[in-house]
Amino acid sequence: MSDRRTFIKTVGSLGAAGLIAGCTGTGGDGGGGDGGGSTPTATEAPTATEGSTEAPESTATPTATEGSTETAVPFNDGRLTFYMSPSEPQQLMQAQYAPLQSYLEEELGVPARLQYAAGYSAALQSLASGTGDVGETGPFAAALGVANDRCEIILQRYGYGSWTYASVIATQEDSDIESLTDLEGERVAFADRLSASGALYPLYMLQQAGLDIGDLPTDTGSAAFTPQFSSHAEAFAALERGQVAAAGVGQFITLNDDRELIDGYRYVETEEGIPRAPVIVSPELSDEEQQSVTEAMLNAPDSMYLGEDGEEGTDDDLWFSDLREASNETYQPVVEVANQLGITTELLDG
Structure with missing residues (x-):
């Protein structure tokens, strides 16, 4: 996006080498605040390995891009891949995001799949390479991803009565x-x-x-x-x-x-x-594809947030209940805290 260069410039002492990265486990920045999560227990929620298990794919037929002389392949490989942050057990998150998967298929006219990420770093790497198209992370991970050309921020999530x-x-x-x-x-x-x-x-x-x-x-x-x-x-x-x-x-x-x-x-x-945590997209997507995802999610019906059972107030509800457009500047306060700590990005690939 056009404001990435400006964003990197404002990072200041974080420098071209950038902020920090590389980690295992979950951030939750993609679940309830960072991102979310349910009431903890003494048993750690299972995490997938880097390459993780994916949800069943749809049989929807990819559509060609208008105006091209050849059959264009939308979303890099003809399907949209959404990376979920592993803030809760995989099976629960599959149920939480099932309506989103179906809705995006219908709105965008391409097959969609859900991918349970091994962590923020894995999700960012997939978006950077184009093997992933859309994802959720925490604010800090998204800021790092933008500064290192691994993602673009398109939306901010609303949950528990606050942005x-x-x-x-x-x-x-x-x-x-x-x-x-x-x-x-x-x-x-x-x-x-x-x-x-x-x-x-x-x-x-x-x-x-x-x-x-x-x-x-x-x-x-x-x-x-x-x-x-x-x-x-x-x-x-x-x-x-x-x-x-x-x-x-x-x-x-x-x-x-x-x-x-x-x-x-x-x-x-x-x-x-x-x-609160953002929704991010791959920098490999065209401006039109990024905009189509943004508009689709902004215009989503309330049922998208209610999980697989379609009932409000149950365990498979999404932790967030609304979305609004966001940009790199939305998360500038997070960058400034990282700047004060003198954090660098040398572990982003680790």
Whole structure:
């Protein structure tokens, strides 16, 4: 898109080498705030390997591009591939996104498939190569992807009554941790390294409190505390099991069905106002294809958000309930936090 160059210029000290990347597990930035997620359990949600299992493909017939002298192949290979961030178990996410798959097939006139990504980095790599067309990530991962020509931002998602959400550093209610400085020498759990609410903002909060974060989130051995990265759900589950002193996660993973903090926990620090997770597209798509996806999703019926069973208020509802157009500038606050941390992108391919 035309504003990519401007966006990269505003990254400032992040430089041409860029921000950070490479991580395993989930970001949740693609699920409930970053991206989403359900109430955590002690069992980690299964994650697919890099090349993951895909949903059954449709038999819809690809259409040719108008005005061409040859039969054009839309969406790179004649079908649209949507990458889901692994914020919840694969089977549940397949049910959540099934109406979206069917709707995009009907609106765009091409077969569509759902792909369960191994993580944000894997999704970005697929979009950059053109093997993926549309996807969801967290704000930080999307900003990195734009800065490294791996994606374009087209939409922002709305969920839980707001276009923004919060990052928290949580501990158990009876913990001795009263302030962030008490975490020196302790083990702290985080979500995906590319997660805005589960890594970037918690690290920013720790740094602002005066703790040495070393070269995190790239190098895990130089901080004043011992970090461990996984997913929002697993990070909070590690806190539940008493394996860590605190967890830096998206606030959404710490809430019960009534949107209140789960009993037995408290927040040490909170950072609000993070722009909710985007929908991104491959830079290999034409402007017309990007626009067609944007318009289709903006004009989607309410039923697209209700999951496979078509009923509101059930487990297979999408975590978000609306979309609006977005651009790189929408996520500039996230870039500025990364800039203040001096983060680089050397792990984007790792």
